[in-house]
Amino acid sequence: MQSQTSRFLLSGVALAAALAVTPARAESSNALRFLAVGGSLASWATAFWNGAPLTDCANARWQTRALLARDGELNLLSAGAAYGDCQMLSMGGWTLSHQTSAMVGRWTAKGTVSGADSAWDVAVVPLLHWQRPAFGGHRMEVEVGVGPAWLSEPHIGDRYKSTQFQFSDHLGVNLVDGSGRWRVGLHWRHISNLDIQTPNNGVDYAGVVLAWTL
Template identity: 35%
Template sequence: MPRHGYRLLAGLVLAANLATPVAAENRAELSTGWGDDDTQLYRLGVARDWNRAWHTDGDWQLTGYWLAEIGYWNSDKDNRQNDNLWEVGLTPVLRLAPKASGGMRPYLEAGIGGHVLSDTRIGERELSTAWQFGSHLGAGLDCGRFQLGYRFQHLSNASIKEPNDGINFHILTADMRF
């Protein structure tokens, strides 16, 4: 790892230890989406809060959670081969939300994680490697026990191997705390 990578890692560890503890929660998540080349996406996920909050002085705070998912993709392209695949993903996610509880609270989130695919082709897309990086930006409403959200997600292999077609998804999510 380059020297600046060690500094970044050390800074993240220090920041995590200085963060304010918050109550942990678990959530189950169902999501569906659509992507490039008429690809549909269906996922089941489990989220676990990090028990930490940053920037807690004002009305908003920054928190985070782990999101573990299993998903199924299906392409409607007229291609007799590679019209579906399975994925497994793990993503650390940062979330900005109001501190107040109750009612409907908006949130913004961003995450970058890893995904392993059962195939390197979907429809006419060549992803080249089973390992893909997934990054997303999202927004939604926390309605107490339930959350509804939208994510824009991009998956690609970060040019580890060519071709690197990548794929974009628009994803709707529904979460329930347990």
């Protein structure tokens, strides 16, 4: 079983690698894309392989969620809500749960740019949370997710993205309150269209995420 699970995980990571090397723009962080996409695929594969429940949401709650981040000449302020964390499995001291996030983000560009100086996006992303005990009852969490997004301006700042439909890749390292009331952490988000149409100038936002249970 363990070796079969390992092969299943490797296949997910291999698929992620193929996605990660797709050119978005030269300065995109392919390593972080690999971790976000590969981690998401491998996590779902592990859950399905182990027969993990997808609807064990007895203790799920709504959280408000905000992200403040930047990439070069672009700033992002994103806010929305997330529902979860639905428990899936425990493995080697870690627990895996899933949460669905719906966010609206405001993009602003600084200085003189070739495209629009502001835009907004809507993204719905299934987030996967790997947690383990940290200190004082708190938990450390690795967060990954991939989902669809819609961008109001395909040419924002100096980035020409060709399409309004985009993919939103997420990777975070969070600290979670022992009772699950809040989570705070460092977050990275990549937005590109997977070369559905080119040019496909990707955006790599890095910043801080905060979520609070309603």
